[in-house]
Amino acid sequence: MEQSLNLILERSFKENWDNPALSDYKGITLHYRDVARRIEKLHIVFEICGLKKGDRISICSKNQANWGVVFLSALAYGAVAVPILHEFKPGNIHHIVSHSDSRILFVGEHIWEQMNGTEMPDLDAVIEISDFSILYAKDPLIYETREHLNEMFGKKYPKNFRPEHVHFHEDTHEELAVINYTSGTTGFSKGVMLPYRSLLSNIMFGWEVHPQLNNTSNVVAMLPTAHMYGMMFEFLFEMTVGAHVHFLTRVPSPKIIMDAFADIKPDIIISVPLIIEKIYKKKLQPIINKAAMRVLLRVPVVDQAIGKKIQQELIKTFGGKFKEVIIGGAAFNKEAEAFFRKIGFPFTVGYGMTECGPIVTYAPWDNTRLYSCGKAAPRMEIRIDSVDPENIPGEILCKGPNVMLGYYKNQEATDAVLSDDGWLRTGDMGIIDSEGYLYIRGRSKSMILGANGQNIYPEEIESIVNNMQYVVESLVVEEKGTLTLLVYPDFELAESDGLTSADLEKKMEENRILLNEDLPNYCKIQNVKIFPEEFEKTPKRSIKRFLYQRVQE
8 A cells, every 4th residue: 555546547547548548338438648638627727716635526417428537637636526426406415515615516517407506605616517618606717717728728738738747646545535425324414534545445456356457448337426336446446457437328227238238348347236136037037937947947957057048148148258247235135146146147246335435345256155245355354243243143343444534524423433443333234254254134223123122134024025026126114013014016017917006905915925924923024015116215226214214104
């Protein structure tokens, strides 16, 4: 950890000057030289705004090449980047921009239309991210600078902008790099302060576990770049090795994702469980649930041949070139995980959190364990707060250079999770086996205490429910001392099968009865309620549980 992240990026830009860097899928492509030129132009604007090292720059837009340009511009200048999920409500965006003390806001035009500039009085400028036009500026000089920016750039570099002109801010390890606001599943947003050491350690992790990725590699960026998982491993890490990042600028539906994989043939795939589970439920379950197929899958040798054929087709579906699919951000469906593991599909499940920028544990696909999320990542330590860590779940604690500095302007919340000697309380429950493999058992704050003191982990019940007929997703909540199951059904499938609303309610009740047959008495489901729309999600696609704790009658 002797290096400066910005100097690593500077070197990558110089070495990969003529290589493609950032693309909008089926849109523009910026080479490393183009990105470097745009960074330098933005630095001219920052100087006119009076921006100093350590000042905050907020970024709120959908995934696109210029998102990457702005983020890199902030770090390269020595400013602090504040990524904001573009799906946040205007009130949340106003709060984050003001709470973070941001001086400049880069924003998508359609987002800005819904916002109120008077709610963010401390901003010096608001800049439209797609063309860098000025939407608002305190000082008229900023408008004038933007209007004559190309002319000013030309005067500064009269003999063209060349690799030797690239000079980025030299950071230190404890210096603040990013404030990432996450709404989480258990409460309201907190600003996670990530120093350069966290970003650098995560990037080094990428170098160590996937050294084959280089300046000939392609990656599809389909996760929100404003969230640390997507930002780090679909964008920032790639910039340090000279890879080519292709941003999906539209909502990443399974069809759009599959089309992009076929076109781009990515060298590695970063995903959340939801995407893989949709492929499993839509493409594979209907095949393997057929009576004839179930019989064949029980026949030795034949089942291996069928599994191999399915594996080959899946690999082809994902582009055919990748070494591994890394799944993180939420719990993976157990049935899907077992099936993919059985057929030898090259995937692994990792574990991380925004507060670790994000990696905590990982193991390569060919050296992991079923239902585990790997071992402590390089430079990280983990332990379980339990009298018997191998058998009795306890809170997962971690320590290492990945861990945040704390929550911005929230010392009370920081003290609640960070000990004086650097251990971070993750809020997740788990066990760890004798070989160091971690197994998640649920969120400590989502754990429900049974009538007789039993610990009930709703995620384990939901994992079973989500594989039941006509279920898209579910939540188990406590209601008046009993457990209620909230279900968002597959209305499209039900309609195609000719089911009425009454039929669907009956199916959900049948699922509840079937589920209870395999559950201990203390965690049997008493009621089931149908929800008409998807549950609201966090940036990493976890359900915001706190919104559903009190079910309306």
